Amino acid sequence: MHLFRILVILAVMSTAVTSLGQQPCTRGVRVDGLVTDPSGAMVPGATIQASTGAVATSDQTGHYLLPCLSRSFTLQARADGFAPQTLTQTANSQQLHLDIQLSIASVESQVQVSADDNTVALDPGRGPGTVTLDERAVQQLADDPDDLLRQLQMLASQNGGDPSTARITVDGFQNATTLPPKGSIASIRVNPDLFSAEYRWPPYGGGLIEIKTKPGAAAIHGAAFFTGSNGSWNATTAFAPSSTPASKRRYGFELSGPILPGRGDFSAALEKRDIDEFKVVNAQVLASDFKISPFRQTVPTPQRLWVASLRSGWQLGQSDTLTGSFAANVNSLGNQGVSALVLPEAGYSTMATQYELRLANELTHGAGQLHQTRVGLSSRRSQNTPNATTPSLQVAGYFTSGGATSQATDSRRYTLELDHDAMFTKGRNTLKLGTQSLGIVIHNHTPDTFNGAFLFGGGSAPALDPQNATTGQTVTIDGMDQYRRTLLGxxxxxxxxxxxTSGNPEVNFTQWQNALYLEENFQVTQRLTLSGGFRYQFQTSPDSLANFEPRLGIGWSPDKKSTWVIHARAGIFSNFIDADTIADGFRLNGRRQQQVVVYSPGYSAPLNPNSASIAVSTRREFAPALSQTTTFTGYFTVEHTFAHHWLARSAFYWGADWNAIRMRNTNAPIVSTAIGAPADPIAALRAPRPYGGNENILRYESSGHLAGNLVSFSVEQQSYKRFNLRVYYRHANFKANGGDGIVTPQSSYSEQGESARADWLRLNGVSLIGSLILPRRVELATELDAHSGAAYTITTGTDANGDGIVNDRPSYASPGMSGSVYHTRYGLMTADTTNGNVPRNVGTMPPTVHLDMNLSRAFTLNPKDKEHARTITFNLRAANVLNHVNINGVGTVVSSPSLDKPYQAESARRLEAGARFSF
Structure with missing residues (x-):
């Protein structure tokens, strides 16, 4: 019914504006023509961009159409493998047929890695952080899928947000996906104008990576490639007790060409990746003499990945094209979850598969109407196999062993996507409207903690003399001492x-995410553009209907040559409640699954009651008025073009979130805040609860908020033949009481210390991307990003307030205070507290620096035959050239000797060499 209503609304809206789109261009000129190569063959997929900001793409017959331009205009045509072509025209009539012939690109042609050209600075399709990478620029990026994803995520996060939350879309489909084969990518646009009503993600939500895949070529073309990395070339990962001989192999082929000349084409890509990396376990355990001993081990984490894609396009009519595609991704990973404090037996292996079938139709009606319809089906499955099935055992701040709590999971996710976009152009006015509908079917088999999980977090305990006899005093012990005492009795x-947890591990349900949008751009004058849009979205499971999102914007150039450009935009955004969050709530609702937490249990028979233990049941529920997260954000930018096309830009963002999802125990024990007394969870459990009984009720609530701003500066140079550069700096300041994922407050009854730096916040960041053509036609491409360290929360490792959530924080201690007092670089802290006063995210990780470089040289094997060129390209790539130790794990438990000390890092320097033969 939701889909039917959407289509009816779209039909009514389309009918209302059809007459508008079909009216002629009375003030300007209608331009169309053919794009051909030097032999006269048609070139499909070429981009033709006008100085007014209008953009067209040549269809499968090479035809392009720009329905309404000013009488004097400049066109720039670009296509993969051809040199850019620029034409300037003045028309004396209302219609102009203009054919464009492209020449084969020379080896020294410029690599495009840029925000759009200054001549389209008022183009509403770009934002202050938009970066466009063409096919050659994509080839200069990393071959390794993890490195490539990290590079794109860092570009996408320049407007703020956690890089790991950047969304990847392919060929206009809104359903997020994984990276397609690198060889099938025609171009990548990072962070288009996200204020357009077409998009639902705010700019600082991690960013958006839009990928366009290659259409079939007019003649048979293909490539075969191989990239390899030997362990002897690579540096050893930090903290490893022995060498980490990482190796990588990537090989595959690409093929494209016509099926029926002028009617249909195909493109296919297949590649295999064999990646042998290592993780380092850097923990502390109890030795056979019950003394603390370091445990370091290098653990292999092999990855075997198949990626395939098949795409076919058909010209159904002069202005009607149909494209179908199929993509498959099969990924096998070993020893996942192992590293840092997690011992090998607590890991698991993963088999992840993804299959996508997509159909897209593009239909042009008359001079000013364009309709795009997309239908997509996808299937994703992830299966985890644990290395052990014994109960999990965690000693807070020291190590985690036993079986992984996830155990043998089988998560399946099926989606159906139905989108329709319609664009109408009349004169200087462009109207775009559409519908987006995504149906998600969840089938999850999740026996989480069915194997049981022990936690040794420390707390109050009798003081012991050297002979292990009690002294009558009470002290605070850490988790390791508690574990030692348990083993020794x-x-x-x-x-x-x-x-x-016990019960039924199966969760099955369906969720629909739907949206209607309308976006209008009006070019008031050559130097003034206004834009406005409106988006409405709603969902089921849970139902959320009242999500209205207006958007406004202006672009203005105060000088006649448009060397200065000012942009300002603002809008409301809503974020669908994620299906995985809903699945967890359904799974642990107390009926499907039952979860029990036993405090102070016996070690040999933890579920058997004893005089010291207290059992508490736990269930989850949803608040009656659960809402989508709502965001208000805006930005103001100033751009200036200097001599020789140097472009400088400054931008200021501000924004706020509210109604973010958090989880709170609404039946937590009512305990008082205390400092100086050893933590005693058993005493806390004896306190009264609002609804009585020994039950934790973990409720999902719309109580999270975020607010802050971001300032950025960038400089670009894209006009030089042998050199291009983009440098970016940002300073961000956001505070939130929520975080990445579902956050729970330390206390169910207090917000003290909860509003703190956002989890993803890195205060300062610098990035650089560029290329240089060296002598003998050697190309050097580089990407640098350096960021301040992320925030982390210091905890006590135990549950002093008895709310069933182990996120308790310490308190600041006074000089001379007795008991468990610890000296940290953030001040004196004590674990003798309940509901501590140290804020969330008070800790700061070390900064990160990534410098990747790629050297390549192309050789033409038949230089006299330019129409059927055969080339072989050799490249040498280095990731983390500086071999900087990028820390991604530090100790967070205040009583642990590893507090604030790094124990985990990203991969060290990696070198790989490759060859690519193209024909």
Whole structure:
């Protein structure tokens, strides 16, 4: 019914504006023509961009149409493998037929890695952080899928947000996906104008990576490639006790060409990746003599990945094209979850598969109407196999062993996407409207903690003398001392908690995410553009209907030559409630699955009651008025073009979120805040609860908020023949009481210390991307990003307030205070507290620096035959050239000797060499 209503509304809207789109261009000129190569063959997929900002793409017959331009205009045509062509015309009639012939690109032609050309500075399709990479620029990026994804994520996060949350879309489909084969990518646009009503993600939501795949060629073309990396070339990962001989191999082929000349084409790509990397376990355990001993081990994490794609385009009529595509991704990974404090037995292997079938139709009606319809089906499945099935055992701040809590999961996700976009152009006015509908079917088999999980978090315990006899005093012990006492059977030797889940591991449900949008851009004058849009979105499971999102914008150039350009935009955004969050709530609702947490259990039989233990049941529920996260944000930018086309830009963002999803125990024990007394979870559990009983009720609520701003500066140079550069700096300042994923406050009854730096926030960041053509036609491409360290929260490792959530924070201590006081670079802290006063995210990780470089040289094997060129390209790539130790894990438990000390890092320097033969 939702889909039917959407289509009816679209039909009514389309009918209302059809007469507008079919009216002639009375003030300007209608331009059309053919794009051909030197032999006269048609060139499909070429981009023709006008100085007014209008953009067209040549269809499968090479035909392009710009329905309404000013009488004097400049066109720039670009296509993969051809040199850019620029034409300037003045028309004396209302119609002009203008054919464009492209020449074969020379080896020294410029690599495009840029924001759009200054001549289209008022183009509403670009924002202040938009970066466009053509096919040659994509080839200069990393071959390794993880490195390539990281590079694109860092570009996407320049407007703020966590890089890992950047969305990837392919060929206009809104359903996020994985990266397609690199060889099938024609271009990538990072962060288009996200204020357009077409998009639902705010600019600082991690960013958007739009990928366009290659159409079939007019003649048979193909390529075969191989990239390899030997372990002896690569540096050893930090903290490893022995060498980490990482190796990588990537090989495959691409093929494209016509099926029926002028009617149909195809393109195919297949590649295999064999990646042998290592993780380092850097923990502390108890030795056989019950003394703390370092445990370091290098653990292989092999990855075997198949990626395939097939695409076919058909010209159904002069202005009607149909494109179908199929993509497959099969990924096998070993020893996942192992590293840092997680021992090998606590890891698991993963088999992940993804299949996508997509159909897209593009239909042009008359001079000013364009309709695009997309239908997509996808299937994703992830299966985890644990290395062990024994109960999980975590000693806070020291190590995690036993079986992985996830155990043997089988998560399946099926989606149906139905989109329709319609664009109408009349004179200087462009109207775009559309519908977006995504149906998600979830089938999850998740036996999380069915194997049980012990936690040793420390807390209050009897003081012992050297002979292990009690002294009558009470002290605070850490998790390792608690674990040692448990193994030796000493007083105070009980685990903090034991958690176990039982019941039905299956969760099945369907969610629909739907949206209607309208976006209008009006070019008031050659130097003034106004834009406005409106988006409405709604969803099921849970139902959320009242999500209205207006958007406004202006672009203005105060001088006649448009060397200065000012942009300002603002709007409201809403974020669908994620289906995975809903699945967790359904799974642990107390009926499908039952979860029990036993405090101070016996170690040998944790579910058997004893005089010291208390069992608490746990269930989850949704608040009656759960809402989508709502965001208001805006930006103001100033651009200036200097001599020789140097472009400088400054931007200021501001924004706020509210109604973000958090989880709170609404039946937590009502305990008082205390400092100086050893934490005693058992005493907390005896406190009264609002609804009585020994039950934790974890409720999903719309109570999260975020607010802040971001300032950025960038400089670009894209006009030089042998050199291009883009440098970017940002300073961000956002505070939130939520975070990445579902965050729970330390106390269910207090917000003290919850509003702090956003989890993803990196205060300062610098990035650089550029290329240089060296002597003998050697190309050097480089990408640098350097960022301040991310925030982390310091915890006590235990559950002092008895709310069933182990996120308790320490308190600041006074000089001379007795008990468990710890000296940290953030001040004196004590674990003798309940509901501590140290804020969230007070800690800061070390900064990160990534410098990647690629050297390549192309050789033409038949230089006299320019129409059927055969080339072989050799390249040498280095990731993390500086071999900088990029820390991604530090100790966070205040009582642990590893507090604030790095124990985990990203991969060290990696070298790889490759060859690519193209014909």
């Amino acid at each position: 000493l007083p105070g030797g009980n685990p903090t908690t034991y958690q176990q």
